[in-house]
Amino acid sequence: MTESIRNADVLIIGGGLSGTMLAVQLLRLPGQRRILVIEPRAELGRGEAYSAVELGHTLNGNAARMSVDPDNADDLTQWLTDYIGAGGWPQAHQQAVPISELFPPRGIFGLYAQQRLAEAKALSASTVEHVRGEVIDLHVDERSTVLTLDNGQQLRGAFAVLATGMFPAARTPQTDSSGLNAAAVDPWDVQAMTLIDPQSTVLIIGSGLTMVDAVVSLEQAGHRGPIEIFSRHGLLPHVRRQPPGWVDFLAEDHRLRSPRQLLREVRRQCRSALQQGIDWQAPLDTVRAHVARLWSQASDVEKRQFVRHVRPWWESHHHRSPPLSAQLVARLQGEGRLRVHAASFKGVVASDGGVTVRLRRRGEQEVTHVSGAALINSSGIEYDWRRVARPLPQQLLKRGLIQPGPLALGIAADVSGAVVDAEGTVSRRLFAMGPPLRGMWWESTAVTDVAIQAKALALKLTNI
Incomplete structure (x- = not known):
């Protein structure tokens, strides 16, 4: 009632x-x-x-x-x-x-x-x-x-x-579901991951910060097997450091408006920092305060160009990983247990035991199948x-x-x-x-x- x-x-x-x-x-x-x-x-x-x-x-x-x-x-x-x-x-x-x-x-x-x-x-x-x-x-x-x-x-x-x-894509039902969530383990559910064979292969779709969390969860659950990560560009988040201050170059030059102009100047500033022995994250961190202005004044075409061509690199360079988590990912890579592949996810295939996904690797036309004991959806935010x-x-x-x-x-x-x-x-x-x-x-x-x-x-x- x-x-x-x-x-x-x-x-x-x-x-x-x-x-x-x-x-x-x-x-x-x-x-x-x-x-x-x-x-x-x-x-x-x-x-x-x-x-x-x-x-x-x-x-x-x-x-x-x-x-x-x-x-x-x-x-x-x-x-x-x-x-x-x-x-x-x-x-x-x-x-x-x-x-x-x-x-x-x-x-x-x-x-x-x-x-x-x-x-x-x-x-x-x-x-x-x-x-x-x-x-x-x-x-x-x-x-x-x-x-x-x-x-x-x-x-x-x-x-x-x-x-x-x-x-979060991993926890959000979608109107055109690919079946990924139905087959996947929650990236943050450590208890569920303890049920996975610790020596088995785990597949992860997405290589951003949710993936970093998923790797931390697997480590805490005692997983010691291979981890295969697939994302469209194969880019990992950089580790967040604490760089020194840098001149706010965007505040000084409002002529920089288009994504192309911004990208060119950011690269120039980062090269200048490295030549002076300064962390490249210093000039990049000054951009943050101007993002809303730059985005709001950009045309629809410029916004579309940014999302299509710049976004993956912006995300990996700006949305960086906490140091301890980044150290874990780097260690597993060094041990050969964690590998990152540039490939587009095409769907989940029904299989007896474990899980199989359809992927198209970058530069290839054919769709391939990859199998593992478990699958994690780390594709980020919807x-x-x-x-x-x-x-x-x-x-x-x-x-x-x-x-x-x-x-x-x-x-x-x-x-x-x-x-x-x-x-x-x-x-x-x-x-x-x-x-x-x-x-x-x-x-x-x-x-x-x-x-x-x-x-x-x-x-x-x-x-x-």
Whole structure:
């Protein structure tokens, strides 16, 4: 039986990091408002990314880069200092580096986000309530938004925010499934991996950061056999280092606009750094602050060229691996146990025992078959909401309340995060933040990006 409708000022759909950071920013603003965060998990602040329980699954950025407070870049470093000082994460003492350079386990980072939410709740006149459930439908009218949950409950709010976070390909049902997930082991499920013959061959599709996590999981599960990795370009993430500062060359020269111009200048700057004996990551790291501007001013053709020709190298050079995980991958490569192949995945073949995949190796026309004892889907994040076979994205598309973002990356919105519907109308009631805005800003997934968006959106929602 459907419960009577509940009312709130702001409905936040998703209680992972994005939704939690928005709630924190709303709590910090003057006034009194009721905020409901709808999240099926038992805890807020974790979501897909920070629900990991294994210490080996760490952030891919050091503490100095991962503050949830847009006004204090040292917030995580300060929290970690207290946490470690109180006896938390004793393994941190094994790393002879400053706390700001530590790469915390993702589970500990989730605890940090939760504590910042608890502190904001204790000091605010506003309230935040966690409503457990999955939003399966949404209606918008001139005055409000109404959400329907999977248990039949309905919630009404003046505003609703799509803070759905990322849809990992390994955990997301897709509308045109290749059968990969049905045959694959979860990259983060160490317990499931203990059931794999430790000497057997494991196949991994995808060679990015999810693959790095999968290799860490296999190692912790006691796997000691061969690991065969297949991805279209065969590129591994570079290891993240702590380079010295470098001049912000993009701030000095706004003539650099097209992807081709940017790529040429970045290469020149990196060569210059190497000639001076400086890590090439130093000039590359200055680009980060300008990505949103460069992406938003690029033409559709330029964006398409970037995604088609530059994206794989951008991902491998910019989204880098935490040092300890990179050391593991390098060691297994050196031992000959881990091999990386440039090949396109073409599907799963039914087989008796184990798993067989169809692949087309780069430079070849024929499709080949490769078999192993187990398969892991490490193909990264699904950003195209048309392919996400979950109730809410499909209903929003069906009702025309959203439209795909540029290049089908996330959904369309204006610069404030107000969602654009299928007819091009900017909503006054429905907003989005974080990963759903990937097509708007290209980099809309990092903690710092989401923190800035959360603060701006909170101000927007309280001043409409």
